[in-house]
Amino acid sequence: MKDLLGQWVDGMVGQLRAAGVVPDGPLPAFKIERPKERGHGDFSTNAAMVLARVARMKPRDLAARLLETLPADQQDIERWEIAGPGFINFFVSAARLRRQVHAIIDAGPDYGRSHMGQSEKIMVEFVSANPTGPIHVGHGRGAVTGDVLCRLLTATGYQVHREYYINDAGRQINVLGRSVLHRCRERLEHSSHPLPADFYPGEYVSDILDAMPEELRQSLHAWLASTQPHKEEETVLAATTRFAIDWVLDDIKKDLARLDIHFDHWFSERRLHEQGGIDHALNVLRSKDLIHDGLLEKPKGGAERSQDPWETRKQPLFRATAFGDDVDRPLQKPDGQYTYFAADIAYHLNKYERGFDRLVNIWGADHGGYVKRVEAALEGLTGKKGILHVLLVQMVNLTRNGQPVRMSKRAGNFVTLRDVVDQVGADAVRFWFLTRASASQLDFDLDLAVARSNDNPVYYVQYAHARICSIWRQMEEKGIHAGTLDAGSLSLDAELDLIRYLDTYPETVALAAIHLEPHRIVFYLQDLAAMFHTYYNATRILDDDPQVRMGRLALCQAVRQVIVNGLQLMGVKAPEQM
RNA sequence: GCGCCCGUGGCUCAAUAGGACAGAGCAACGGCCUUCUAAGCCGUGGGUUGCAGGUUCGAGUCCUGCCGGGCGCGCCA
Incomplete structure (x- = not known):
């Protein structure tokens, strides 16, 4: 119905333009809106106010001229009026409403x-949690937000592709494998060893061990039993890690399925490395002279947390500052490996090369610091601005008995998404996550949700x-x-x-x-x-x-x-x- | 120190691409079940939209500067 009004007002303005009351050429934008106040009609337009200046008329006088051009024979608008500083208010007839x-x-x-959306191709990447353990409530909020966004975009005529980026390369992943090894050793020796600081302590590590095929378990045991440094360490660890990742991913898929969330594609970072995606992306950047060797300043914050002293060295940097970022960003670690950022550049180039017009990323707020550099990279790679929209989903403050529940993957005391879905049900979890704008922090009280109260x-x-x-x-x-x-x-x-x-x-x-x-x-x-x-x-x-x-x-x-x-x-x- | 997000009744949040008198829920108090489900409805209070400027016919919304809270700030992912 609003569209109909829009056409009318356009027509009215067009007639005045033909009559020379309103000049030719681009006009300031006016709009049709629904007044909050019932007494102001069903629709109103600010056209007369916005155009008053170029028409050199008082807004209310111009409104009167506009209304003279309103077709007299229509049945849909019962009456109209000029109100306030120059609004034109329209009152829709009851007959028209009944037809609705x-x-x-x-x-x-x-x-x-x-x-x-005119079938525009749009990719929504969401969740993308590291496959190092079960997803927690915070991931759940991102998952639901992304899923509903996809449904919305599909419903409005976009061609939507849902993707999950699997961080199955890098150090964290090996730590998962080592954590499984550690648990295996404990079982074998019927004793507990102190867990190294960054190893994963969760129960699920045992589950992974339990699910392991006999063959792999045997080679693990053999390797653990040998006193000598085993030359097969790398392959055993790699195989264990591979298995652990697959297990965790499968676990994550199950959790998401409980919420009826599914993906079109699970994109592997490891594969991106193997297929030379990173070299490709860096070559593109080099060809545009967007990589230079430079020195990096010691960062202000966070440095205190690190034990390692800051070492300034010359290294390849992406010219992120050319696109609005604060500093140029490193692409390689001291050992020559690519940084996570380098992989991210490659991944986003890959998305673009797959033909998507727009990219939407749903990230946790703790990744907010990376928005600028990825936007910068994408602009550098494609020469286009605004392809990427990063939606930051703020934290979920989980409480129980009014007390905040700490969520730390490392400490192993986080509340998993599955726990919450078990207790509250998928409908309530989904709905609850959507009751706030994603930029706002969300309080999720388990007791309240579990209580099935009227709240x-x-x-x-x-x-x-x-x-x-x-x-x-x-x-x-x-x-x-x-x-x-x-x-x-x-x-x-x-x-x-x-x-x-x-x-x-x-x-x-x-x-x-x-x-x-x-x-x-x-x-x-x-x-x-x-x-x-x-x-x-x-x-x-x-x-x-x-x-x-x-x-x-x-x-x-x-x-x-x-x-x-x-x-x-x-x-x-x-x-x-x- | 820098960047991003947020600041609206006691609490949690809305406010339609800048529109007319800032709205809900919870909490508090008072009502409504012999008629379609009371997981509901009706009513009463409660606000200088953090502060100060600016742009505009018009600002909760945009700009600048403060204040307060959150997140982030190797070459971790």
């Missing part, structure tokens, strides 16, 4: 979907849906035939307001996709549910008058459809009974 109910019912699951927001929305379903069950019991739904009798303020709000749903979906803000849908659903609950409490749906009943049933059907569509976008179930 049928439009929603007819569109069904497609209501809210659009072709806005749990998902029930509120699901309940609205279940209530509507129950009306149909009620009809069945009473032997009332639904017949053909007809919104014609709807006339209460509450009913028309409800329709107006239903009408905003497609805009909300579009804006959520444009801004990459899934939480907007959750807020919408909560508001819609609230409006419905109010209406339901005040109005008898199954009225004795068949005409009235038909209308209300039609409205309920439309509300139900929008709730279903919205929950579907959130990946949350819409139970028919609660």
